[in-house]
Each structure stands twice: as structure tokens, then as C-alpha cells.
Amino acid sequence: MSRWQPNARERLESAALELFIEHGFAATTVPQITAHAGLTTRTFFRHFVDKREVLFAADDDFPALVSHIVSQAPPSLSPVAVFEAGIDALAAEMFEGRLEFLRARHMVVRSDEGLAERELSKRAAMADAITRAYLDRGVDQVTAALTAQFTMAVVGVSVGRWIGENGATPLPHIMRETLQLLRAIAAD
Amino acid sequence: MSRWQPNARERLESAALELFIEHGFAATTVPQITAHAGLTTRTFFRHFVDKREVLFAADDDFPALVSHIVSQAPPSLSPVAVFEAGIDALAAEMFEGRLEFLRARHMVVRSDEGLAERELSKRAAMADAITRAYLDRGVDQVTAALTAQFTMAVVGVSVGRWIGENGATPLPHIMRETLQLLRAIAAD
Numbered sequence: 001m002s003r004w005q006p007n008a009r010e011r012l013e014s015a016a017l018e019l020f021i022e023h024g025f026a027a028t029t030v031p032q033i034t035a036h037a038g039l040t041t042r043t044f045f046r047h048f049v050d051k052r053e054v055l056f057a058a059d060d061d062f063p064a065l066v067s068h069i070v071s072q073a074p075p076s077l078s079p080v081a082v083f084e085a086g087i088d089a090l091a092a093e094m095f096e097g098r099l100e101f102l103r104a105r106h107m108v109v110r111s112d113e114g115l116a117e118r119e120l121s122k123r124a125a126m127a128d129a130i131t132r133a134y135l136d137r138g139v140d141q142v143t144a145a146l147t148a149q150f151t152m153a154v155v156g157v158s159v160g161r162w163i164g165e166n167g168a169t170p171l172p173h174i175m176r177e178t179l180q181l182l183r184a185i186a187a188d
Numbered sequence: 189m190s191r192w193q194p195n196a197r198e199r200l201e202s203a204a205l206e207l208f209i210e211h212g213f214a215a216t217t218v219p220q221i222t223a224h225a226g227l228t229t230r231t232f233f234r235h236f237v238d239k240r241e242v243l244f245a246a247d248d249d250f251p252a253l254v255s256h257i258v259s260q261a262p263p264s265l266s267p268v269a270v271f272e273a274g275i276d277a278l279a280a281e282m283f284e285g286r287l288e289f290l291r292a293r294h295m296v297v298r299s300d301e302g303l304a305e306r307e308l309s310k311r312a313a314m315a316d317a318i319t320r321a322y323l324d325r326g327v328d329q330v331t332a333a334l335t336a337q338f339t340m341a342v343v344g345v346s347v348g349r350w351i352g353e354n355g356a357t358p359l360p361h362i363m364r365e366t367l368q369l370l371r372a373i374a375a376d
Contacts, residue, residue, distance in 0.1 A: 153337030
């Protein structure tokens with residue numbers, strides 16, 4: 001086996017998700033994952049701290065992405081308009097092309113209470129990252145926190161619907177529709 | 189010691205919070221809590237499953253309260269108007285008169301990662317309870333889920349501000365103000 005493994009990370013993710021779904025998260029070991037992917041445990045630990053992080057490692061890119069989107073938005077845009085302007089970038093960087101992974105992850109996370117708690121922690125960290133990005137833009141604390149909750153609601157509901165529909169409608173379209181619905185709910 | 193202990197639950201809560209803050213959550217034992225409260229461990233376990241539940245047991249009343257508020261609201265009210273009409277009842281039943289407990293709990297929960305994850309799980313369960321209450325009212329799934337996230341954002345930010353201000357402004361007033369702010373953010 002050569003030292004350089006193309007797409008090692010993606011192969012480990014796919015192998016892990018297959019085994020998690022087939023045998024359960026708790027019963028799957030790192031050596032089983034690496035054997036299934038045709039890679040070494042050493043390669044695994046170059047990419048992930050432990051088997052749980054296979055499910056969540058990609059979320060670590062979220063704060064930098066949000067900071068970039070929010071800081072690049074024209075100063076004239078309101079907080080929610082900043083989010084609206086960033087929908088295409090957010091969908092492309094975090095979700096599109098990863099439907100199978102996200103759908104499998106959703107199934108695995110639902111099956112294990114510890115993973116579900118971990119996901120809630122990751123979401124709370126995402127909301128904190130959004131809040132910080134708006135604070136850096138000069139928005140006050142309460143508005144920043146409310147905008148973070150508002151946008152997380154739109155993203156969470158939209159991604160859930162997108163996965164549930166198996167990608168039938170483009171995610172940016174669902175996000176814009178959900179944003180308009182939440183605006184209508186707020187105004188009613 | 190007589191078998192009947194008036195206010196046993198509240199005395200156990202106060203004793204536990206004092207010890208959690210003084211010695212840390214992990215280092216505090218149930219016998220220490222009961223000794224501090226002048227009660228038996230048997231009494232403790234009549235009220236709480238374990239020491240962690242001293243912090244969260246009151247949240248268990250939330251689903252029934254939300255179901256009551258939402259089902260009693262006039263049919264003509266929109267989802268957010270239902271929440272608005274229930275602000276006084278929600279504040280009175282869940283928060284008012286418990287500022288010291290909530291402030292102490294906030295400090296303890298922040299100090300322990302496991303407790304913080306537990307609180308996120310409780311909040312997710314609250315959002316689910318709100319979603320179910322709106323579904324029972326005949327609201328569609330997406331609107332119910334978005335309304336739940338919207339109202340949880342208002343309640344979470346409001347209670348945080350109320351605790352931070354040490355109750356200087358009445359909680360229902362803060363909730364109405366925060367609701368108006370989130371409506372303005374959504375419309376902007």
C-alpha cells in the first residue's frame with residue numbers, strides 16, 4: 001500500500017458510515033473502519049481524533065465560513081439580509097455534494113443518545129460562531145444572538161427537509177423559501 | 189425527624205445549589221445535600237432521580253404547560269400571537285419567583301460540560317414539546333417547527349437578560365420587547 005492515499009478522508013467517512021448503519025455506532029471499531037476502507041489506523045488518526053469525529057469533523061469549518069460570509073457582506077445589509085446573501089455559499093460549502101453522507105449521519109446520530117447530545121453541542125457552537133460574526137460586524141449582543149437563533153432555525157429546518165426529500169429541490173431554494181416562511185410567521 | 193417534611197423539595201434544591209457552587213457539582217454528594225438540608229437521602233430520592241435532576245426536574249412541567257397555553261388560545265390567533273398571549277402565564281409558571289435558583293443553576297451548568305449538554309437536550313425537548321402543541325392545533329409541521337425555534341429564541345434570550353439584570357425588569361416585559369425585536373430583525 002503506498003503512503004499517499006487519494007481521498008483517504010472521504011473513503012474513511014464512507015466506510016465508517018456504512019459500518020455504523022450496518023452494525024451500530026457502538027459496535028464499530030476503528031480497525032474495522034480502516035479495514036473496510038483499505039487504509040491503516042495510522043491514516044485514520046491523521047484525519048480524526050476518534051470514531052465519533054468522523055460524523056462531526058466537517059462542522060469545524062463552519063465558524064471560518066460564517067466569519068467570511070458575514071465580514072464580506074456589504075455594510076448596508078441588515079443582519080438577516082447578510083444571511084440571505086450568503087445562502088448560496090453556505091449551501092455549497094457545507095451541504096451540497098454531501099447528501100448521502102448527511103442522510104447517513106442523520107440516521108446514525110438519531111440512533112445513539114450520546115451522539116444526539118454531541119450534535120446539539122455542535123449546533124450550539126455554530127450559533128455561538130454566528131453570534132460572534134455579527135458582533136464583529138458591530139451588531140449589538142441581543143440582536144446578534146437572536147439573528148443566530150433565527151438563521152440556525154432556517155438552516156436546520158431546510159437541511160432536514162432537503163435530506164427528507166432526498167435532494168429533490170435545490171437546498172438554496174428550500175432555504176430561501178423557509179426564510180420567507182419564518183419571516184411571514186414572525187409578521188403574523 | 190418527623191416523616192412529613194414541609195417544603196422538602198425546595199430545601200433540597202437550595203441546599204444542592206449552595207453546595208454545587210461552593211464545592212463544585214462533581215464533588216458534591218447526595219448525603220452532603222441531604223445533611224445540609226436537614227433531610228434524609230430517602231426523602232431526596234422521593235423527589236429526584238439523581239443529583240443532576242435537582243437542576244432540571246422543574247423543566248419536566250414545561251410540555252404540559254405549553255400544551256395548555258397553546259390549546260386554550262382562541263383559534264383565530266396566529267402561532268406567534270398564541271405565544272404572545274401566553275407570555276404572562278409562561279413567565280409566572282416557569283420563571284417568576286425562581287430567579288435565585290435560575291441564576292445559581294446557570295452558574296453550575298456553565299461550570300460542567302456534561303451539565304451543559306444535558307441543558308441542551310432539555311431545550312431540544314422543550315422545542316419538541318412546542319412543536320407538538322402547534323401540530324395538535326392543526327398547524328403544519330414546518331410552521332410548527334419554525335415557531336418552536338422562534339419562541340425558544342425569544343424565551344432563551346429574555347431569560348438570560350432577566351437573570352443578567354438580576355430581575356430589574358419584569359420578565360414578561362423583557363419577553364415582549366425581545367419578541368418585538370426579533371420581529372423587527374425578521375422584517376429587516
